[in-house]
Amino acid sequence: MIPLYMKIANYLENMILKGKYSPGDKIPSENELAEQFQTTRTTVRKALSELEKKGIITKVSGIGTFVTEINIVSRKKIGIIVQNTQIIYGIIKFCSKIGSKCFVVERISDLEAEKNAIKELLSMGVDGIIMEPTVMSMANDILKSLLKDNFPVVFVDRNVDIGFSIPVVVNDxxxxxxxxxxxxxxxxxxxxxxxxxxxxxxxxxxxxxxxxxxxxxxxxxxxxxxxxxxxxxxxxxxxxxxxxxxxxxxxxxxxxxxxxxxxxxxxxxxxxxxxxxxxxxxxxxxxxxxxxxxQDLSLIGETAASIMVRLIKKEEFEFENKIHSKxxxxxxxxxxxxxxxxxxx
Missing domain, CATH: 3.40.50.2300 (Response regulator)
Known part of the structure; x- marks a missing residue:
């Protein structure tokens, strides 16, 4: 008789192979799967562990479990304009799990430097930019032009009103x-x-x-x-x-x-x-x-990267994301x- 955890693992693997969950998609939570199969989270966790060993899924602490990228997002490039090294680490940590490449530019000191940083990233062919905005960002015409063209941008650590709805990940x-x-x-x-x-x-x-x-x-x-x-x-x-x-x-x-x-x-x-x-x-x-x-700055970075993936894939996402503090x-x-x-x- 096949153990229940293997039945759950096989079910999820088949759903992925049939295209129900695509690369980069978030699969149901442990609680949801436990309720669906009328079992415990421990059993579900064991099933997910089997899929993770095969490289089919990847877990991101505090965010969820995702189908491993094998095509779409793994070919994407993410630009980073962030000062905080822990946030940068979180972004790179998430991207490394799904195969996306990251490009980090130097610390921004003024508006001209911020514009040049965006130009530099665009010259590298990035598909989206995760950035830490400042007051000077409100006068950044290059950034506004990108947003007008629906270029994927995610703000981290803080938000500023520059006339566009931009997803943001911040500490609460x-x-x-x-x-x-x-x-x-x-x-x-x-x-x-x-x-x-x-x-x-x-x-x-x-x-x-x-x-x-x-x-x-x-x-x-x-x-x-x-x-x-x-x-x-x-x-x-x-x-x-x-x-x-x-x-x-x-x-x-x-x-x-x-x-x-x-x-x-x-x-x-x-x-x-x-x-x-x-x-x-x-x-x-x-x-x-x-x-x-x-603040859990690394989690802010990981969450921002997961939203960037959704932006690139034109999937639904939350515009305001707050990470708890203590x-x-x-x-x-x-x-x-x-x-x-x-x-x-």
């Missing part, structure tokens, strides 16, 4: 900001705060974090903008004496801000509490270690060795 910035704000209100009685940014509130991630923090605190912190991420943070020295908490939009800003404050003999968290966002590697090596919010409690907020409401690392 509002949720991350809210849990951060709630932690500071409930555990540290924050009454007056700053929110330090280097980009405009027009950037979705910057604005949503601010809204989340405000709702978590039940008041809106004063917004302070530095000219650039590695700019001058000296204005925080007098301002830090008027507040009890400083929220930095990201960890790299928090590093520079903390350094400036410590050099001015301002003690953290005794004189002012400081928190960041991203759980970048620097958050763990700072002294004091930084309380922050962790609070990471360390010393800079004043918790010390206590773990209150977050993951202690």
């Amino acid at each position: 910035n509002y949720h991350g900001g809210k849990v951060l704000g709630e932690h500071m209100r409930k555990n540290h009685k924050t009454k007056k705060a700053l929110y330090v940014i280097s980009e405009d509130l027009a950037i979705s991630s910057v604005n949503e974090r601010y809204k989340g923090i405000s709702d978590g605190l039940k008041f809106s912190p004063q917004v302070v903008k530095v000219q650039k991420i590695d700019g001058d943070y000296s204005m925080l020295i007098p301002l830090s004496k008027k507040v009890d908490t400083i929220f930095f939009c990201n960890d790299m800003m928090a590093v520079r801000g903390i350094t400036t404050l410590l050099n001015a003999k301002i003690r953290i968290p005794d004189d002012v509490k400081v928190v960041g966002y991203d759980n970048d590697y620097v958050s763990k090596v700072l002294s004091p270690k930084l309380t922050t919010v962790e 609070l990471v409690v360390r010393d800079s907020c004043g918790c010390g060795k206590c773990d209150r409401g977050g993951v202690k690392r």
